[in-house]
Amino acid sequence: MRESHHRTAAKIPRRAGHPPGGNPADPDAAEEIAEHFRDHRTAILAAGTLHVLGGFFFLWFLAALTTALRGLDESLAWLRTAALVGGVAAGALMLALTGPQTTGATTDIELVGAESSVAFWRLSHMFFVGAEFAFAVIVSAVSLIALSRFLLPRWLGWAGLVIAILLLIVPVGWIALLLLVPIWLVVVSVLLFTRARDESTSLVRDG
DSSP, X not given: OHHHHHHHHHOOOOOSOOOTXXXXXXXXXXXXXXXXXXXXXXXXXXHXXXXXXXXXXXXXXXXXXXXXXXXXXXXXXXXXXXXXXXXXXXHHHHHHHHHHHHHHHHSOGGGOOHHHHHHHHHHHHHHHHHHHHHXXXXXHHHHHHHXXXXXXXXXXXXXXXXXXXXXXXXXXXXXXXXXXHHXXXXXXXXXXXXXXXXXXXXXXXXX
C-alpha cells in the first residue's frame, strides 16, 4: 500500500503558473518539489516576507476604499458590501498562501519528503485559485461602481471588468492576478489619493 502511495505521489498533474516564490510550475515528480523546498529556503522565506507585507498594505487599501465608498447611493450599497467581502476574502487567501510555502521551507531538511511536499504544493495552489475568484469579486464590484460614475472614472470600470473576467478563467487567471491586479490596485490607490487631496485642498480654500 505504501508503494502504491509513492507511485501516486510521484506523478503530479501539471498546471501553468504558480505564486511568486512558490513551487515549480511544472514538476515532473514529487521529489522535484521536495528538492525545491530543500534547496531554495532563503528565496522562499524572502518571497514569503514580501508577500505578507503586500497583504498588510492591501488590507489598509481595503479599509481606505471602504471609507471612500461610504457616500455611495443606497441602491448600490450591495456593491460596497461585495467589494468589502471580496477584499477580505482575497486578503485572507493571499496571506494563507504563504503558509504552505514557509512551512516547507522551515521544516527540517530530513523531514521534507515527497508526500509532505506534494501537500504543501497542492495547498498553495488551492489558496491561489481561491484568491483569483475572491479578487474577481472586489475588482468587478469596484468596476461596476466606477461605471455608475461614482468616485472613479468609467474607463477604469471597463478595464476592471476585463480583469475580473480573466480572473474567473482558471487557465489564465494566474496571469491576471500576478500582473494585472497589482497594476489595478496601484491605479485605484492613486486615483483615491488624488481625489482625497483635491477635496482637502478645496475645503481649505472654502474655509
